[in-house]
Amino acid sequence: MNSNVISLLNLENDNPQCLAAEDYQKDEGKWCAGCGDFGALNAVKRLLAKEQLKPEKMAFVSGIGCSSRFPHYVNAYGFHGIHGRALPIATGLKLARPELDVFVVMGDGDCTSIGAGHWIHATRYNANLTVLLLDNNIYGLTKNQTSPTSPQGTISNTSPSGSVLPPLDPLQATLGVSNASFVAQTADWVPAHLYATLQAAYEHRGFSFVRILQRCPKFTPDVFTEQVKNPDLTELLVHENGVNAPGLDKLFKASREHDPTDIDEARALAQRTDLLRLGMFFRDESFPVYDDIRTVSPVSAQEKIRKLEKEFDRYAV
Ligand code: SF4
Numbered sequence: 001m002n003s004n005v006i007s008l009l010n011l012e013n014d015n016p017q018c019l020a021a022e023d024y025q026k027d028e029g030k031w032c033a034g035c036g037d038f039g040a041l042n043a044v045k046r047l048l049a050k051e052q053l054k055p056e057k058m059a060f061v062s063g064i065g066c067s068s069r070f071p072h073y074v075n076a077y078g079f080h081g082i083h084g085r086a087l088p089i090a091t092g093l094k095l096a097r098p099e100l101d102v103f104v105v106m107g108d109g110d111c112t113s114i115g116a117g118h119w120i121h122a123t124r125y126n127a128n129l130t131v132l133l134l135d136n137n138i139y140g141l142t143k144n145q146t147s148p149t150s151p152q153g154t155i156s157n158t159s160p161s162g163s164v165l166p167p168l169d170p171l172q173a174t175l176g177v178s179n180a181s182f183v184a185q186t187a188d189w190v191p192a193h194l195y196a197t198l199q200a201a202y203e204h205r206g207f208s209f210v211r212i213l214q215r216c217p218k219f220t221p222d223v224f225t226e227q228v229k230n231p232d233l234t235e236l237l238v239h240e241n242g243v244n245a246p247g248l249d250k251l252f253k254a255s256r257e258h259d260p261t262d263i264d265e266a267r268a269l270a271q272r273t274d275l276l277r278l279g280m281f282f283r284d285e286s287f288p289v290y291d292d293i294r295t296v297s298p299v300s301a302q303e304k305i306r307k308l309e310k311e312f313d314r315y316a317v
Contacts, residue, residue, distance in 0.1 A: 044070075
């Protein structure tokens with residue numbers, strides 16, 4: 001029996017069949033006070049409780065970074081991997097254990113820099129994964145280096161005079177990949193929207209890519225300040241097939257009807273910088289999912305050994 005199951009059995013719960021959000025918490029989150037990762041973790045725990053997912057039936061895979069500590073804090077199987085490699089690990093896990101719900105948590109440095117190649121190809125593979133990009137526009141764990149999503153002019157340890165390159169936009173990049181089937185954006189400071197987005201991502205069968213704008217009060221305290229203070233700087237993308245969080249229309253005056261099957265409009269919206277946009281940019285359930293279309297011919301263990309030995313024999317001297 002794995003340790004996750006043991007910890008579950010020790011939980012004090014009036015109804016052992018019914019898990020509450022707190023039951024999915026493992027260790028205490030060791031992030032800075034006010035870090036947006038806490039909000040993401042809370043939304044994930046709410047989702048797991050809503051779906052009543054069994055800890056032994058799901059896995060959280062991460063790379064390296066502040067947000068990549070996620071697997072330590074969720075009562076589930078976890079794989080805290082190596083920098084930039086969360087997606088190939090998660091894809092392999094999902095293909096080998098299709099019955100597991102597999103979640104991937106990455107930061108912007110992890111996903112859009114060293115892991116960029118994996119990100120593009122994992123999007124194209126469209127394996128059935130729920131993918132969270134926690135984007136705080138900086139390398140936080142390694143103490144303040146410019147990341148690909150840092151705004152131009154960011155002053156950091158690697159750009160003491162200010163970064164010179166325009167930032168890479170994760171939405172535009174993902175929307176540009178053939179077979180991208182789910183692209184959404186939400187923010188850690190809008191918990192109802194964050195939760196509804198994760199719910200939609202979990203329900204989507206395929207590679208569900210969610211960019212979560214994440215506050216880092218330690219190193220990028222000013223990045224989202226204006227949008228947090230002034231909801232008029234945010235526009236909600238709304239549609240019956242999009243992200244639907246009740247009550248947000250009272251908070252955000254600006255909203256736009258956007259059909260998430262319209263890829264051209266999704267790309268056009270992702271390019272605009274006039275307002276911050278939260279919602280479903282694109283979703284298409286009809287795209288091929290790698291789990292379904294890959295071909296694997298059954299090979300017995302003996303046959304594998306025979307083929308390996310035959311291959312080794314080619315190099316015999
Ligand atoms: Fe969060 Fe930033 Fe602290 Fe990392 S450095 S834990 S991202 S606030």
